[in-house]
Amino acid sequence: MNLPLHILRKDCRRLRGWLAVWLALLVAQAALAIYGFTIIKISVLGRTPPHIRQMYHPSLALNSLDCLESAEFTQAARTYFIELDHGQDKMSFYDQFITYKIISGYAMTALWLAEIGLLAYLVISLIREDTPLGDRAFWRTRPLAGVEVLWGKTLFLLLVIVAVPALFQWLFTVFAGPSSYESSFALHHFITLQFGWIALAMLLAVLWENIFVGFLALGALAAFTVVFDDLLNPSPTDLPWTHNPFWMLYILGLEIALAAALWRRFFRRRTFLFAGIVLVLAWENMKGFVAPLFPAVQYPRVSSSPFWMLYLLIVSTGLAATIWMYLYRRRVVALGLLGVGVLLLHAVTWLHYLKVRADFYHALDSLVILYSTLLGTVALLALLRQKPVDPEPPNTDGSAVTS
Amino acid sequence: MNAIETHGLSRRYGRLEAVHGLDLAVPAGAIFALLGPNGAGKSTTIKVLMNLLEPTAGSATVLGVDSRRLSPRELARIGFVADNMELPEWMTVRVFLDYCRPLYPTWDRDLESNLLQKFELPTDRKLKHLSRGMRMKAALIAALAYRPMLLVLDEPFSGLDPVVRDDFIRGVLEVSALGDWTVFLSSHDVEEVERLADWIAVLEQGKLRFAEPLDSLLRRFRRIEITRGANSVPSPSQSQKPIPSTWLASEEAGTLHRFIDSQYMEGDAERRCAELFPGAAINVQPLPLREIYLTLARHPEAAKAMQP
Numbered sequence: 001m002n003l004p005l006h007i008l009r010k011d012c013r014r015l016r017g018w019l020a021v022w023l024a025l026l027v028a029q030a031a032l033a034i035y036g037f038t039i040i041k042i043s044v045l046g047r048t049p050p051h052i053r054q055m056y057h058p059s060l061a062l063n064s065l066d067c068l069e070s071a072e073f074t075q076a077a078r079t080y081f082i083e084l085d086h087g088q089d090k091m092s093f094y095d096q097f098i099t100y101k102i103i104s105g106y107a108m109t110a111l112w113l114a115e116i117g118l119l120a121y122l123v124i125s126l127i128r129e130d131t132p133l134g135d136r137a138f139w140r141t142r143p144l145a146g147v148e149v150l151w152g153k154t155l156f157l158l159l160v161i162v163a164v165p166a167l168f169q170w171l172f173t174v175f176a177g178p179s180s181y182e183s184s185f186a187l188h189h190f191i192t193l194q195f196g197w198i199a200l201a202m203l204l205a206v207l208w209e210n211i212f213v214g215f216l217a218l219g220a221l222a223a224f225t226v227v228f229d230d231l232l233n234p235s236p237t238d239l240p241w242t243h244n245p246f247w248m249l250y251i252l253g254l255e256i257a258l259a260a261a262l263w264r265r266f267f268r269r270r271t272f273l274f275a276g277i278v279l280v281l282a283w284e285n286m287k288g289f290v291a292p293l294f295p296a297v298q299y300p301r302v303s304s305s306p307f308w309m310l311y312l313l314i315v316s317t318g319l320a321a322t323i324w325m326y327l328y329r330r331r332v333v334a335l336g337l338l339g340v341g342v343l344l345l346h347a348v349t350w351l352h353y354l355k356v357r358a359d360f361y362h363a364l365d366s367l368v369i370l371y372s373t374l375l376g377t378v379a380l381l382a383l384l385r386q387k388p389v390d391p392e393p394p395n396t397d398g399s400a401v402t403s
Numbered sequence: 404m405n406a407i408e409t410h411g412l413s414r415r416y417g418r419l420e421a422v423h424g425l426d427l428a429v430p431a432g433a434i435f436a437l438l439g440p441n442g443a444g445k446s447t448t449i450k451v452l453m454n455l456l457e458p459t460a461g462s463a464t465v466l467g468v469d470s471r472r473l474s475p476r477e478l479a480r481i482g483f484v485a486d487n488m489e490l491p492e493w494m495t496v497r498v499f500l501d502y503c504r505p506l507y508p509t510w511d512r513d514l515e516s517n518l519l520q521k522f523e524l525p526t527d528r529k530l531k532h533l534s535r536g537m538r539m540k541a542a543l544i545a546a547l548a549y550r551p552m553l554l555v556l557d558e559p560f561s562g563l564d565p566v567v568r569d570d571f572i573r574g575v576l577e578v579s580a581l582g583d584w585t586v587f588l589s590s591h592d593v594e595e596v597e598r599l600a601d602w603i604a605v606l607e608q609g610k611l612r613f614a615e616p617l618d619s620l621l622r623r624f625r626r627i628e629i630t631r632g633a634n635s636v637p638s639p640s641q642s643q644k645p646i647p648s649t650w651l652a653s654e655e656a657g658t659l660h661r662f663i664d665s666q667y668m669e670g671d672a673e674r675r676c677a678e679l680f681p682g683a684a685i686n687v688q689p690l691p692l693r694e695i696y697l698t699l700a701r702h703p704e705a706a707k708a709m710q711p
Binding site for chain 1: 487
């Protein structure tokens, strides 16, 4: 266990500056949310409304829940405040509430995007620090087993990238005072999302030395699914014109051109560039506009199920590919896993969208879950099979100093 | 016992065969230099030996272990420095050594201090702020301080100025003299290799030309100059007697004729010269490794492969 801890200490030292910035972003998000609560609490003369957890995001994660964005909720809040004030429409407070909600919504979104971008940067830097790719990495010629490096990285991800913000999350929910069910749900939701982002960043970092190439490859896979879709199933006429596959390809091409231009400009800062790309994807995903890596959300009718499929695939493929690369360094296998996963996902999305042959859709749905479970199991078994080899015992003649 | 052995080792990059059927044996305790021009396959060979690349065919053993199965146990006994190795450049020299130290149970802090003093490295400077030579010195300290049984150096002199090269070579020589270490290095810098190595192997286009102890090589190559008296002796081109095939790079200028004997044996060469050019003055001079290397590059038939 000493060597993984040694690697963890080294990585913390390496990334401490960016970690500080990332933590500051988390604090800023929490502060913004807490400030929002305070405004509401003061405005209702010290009384805590029973539905306050719905009026302002009771957690960083719940910020993205649809109910907070819907017109129905806003109307419900308005009605609630009227009731609260004995039937009088207290518009001044209502206006204040809505104004704050809009402004803080933008601020929160900006902070969240910055946080996710930095998260991607941190994860990619972490992997690149001791990369399993190529033949020049320092650790490869040192007495370090891949499994030890992997444990070191895992410790960093769990203790720093997951546990620290989760602690923030918990403190925040304690302050906000929702029920324990709400708190645990928020925490669970947050950790789940965090794993998704981490797995996506890891997937790109362990499979491609050049992140830009990785992005292009993933983009090409997504583009393939779009073209494939268009060939077999012309877009329904009731979809907005921006959802035309050719338009999406055009936007994708623009993104690639932009990324290429940035790449030439900031060649050395590849991880920053990638963080920016993740940012763009996240933004597009939120807007439901074009998300090359998220074919499931290009169609407004698609329910959350393909999201879940996508999450499963990203997490399972990301973890399996990372474990595979550190233990066996077989990129072909890892890429194959990714390819199969994307094709399966595409099939599920396509059938889900068409809403036909439900039995077949459910069979494919199950197939994706089984596939992800299988990947996770194989990766876990591969990990368990690896036994770190103890370095040579210290010299017995006393000539060497053991640290 | 050999520290490194390869048997029919080949490595392909797509259609390009970087190393082809390499049979090599590096005796334990030797300072073995793998010479060759850029693109000869030296670095690829070393990467295969260090398990950074897998061989396409054949096999290699390092310290008695198949290179594909090198584990931390073996790597703890191997020091590796390569000119294109990715060092953690954000670290200061001190932090870098602090990071490496716990990886090696046999790390010798006294030796580390001695080497730091000898190489005059500023321990508080980040590796990325050091010159290339200084970075190589830092990497060398991190590869020597645990007294490895085998030190592998891939193009260690590449891009270093003469002073740093000298420091580097002195460091390796002094430290390797402390124990029965094997040093395996690749280089295209013949002069530096001559100062350092006691075995020489030449690799060209992925194929081994020869492998031979340096002293044997220096012993069997001689430059021979023959000065004929005024028109008393026919020049080699006019002579009817056959010139030995081991006499290479023959040149004539007036009464002076010179060539390189690739199988020089003291007394024997002089006798042959006297027979061919009676009355001529014969001057025999040793050849530096650089000229031997160039001669072999131009006359590959003169290479006599030897294995320990």
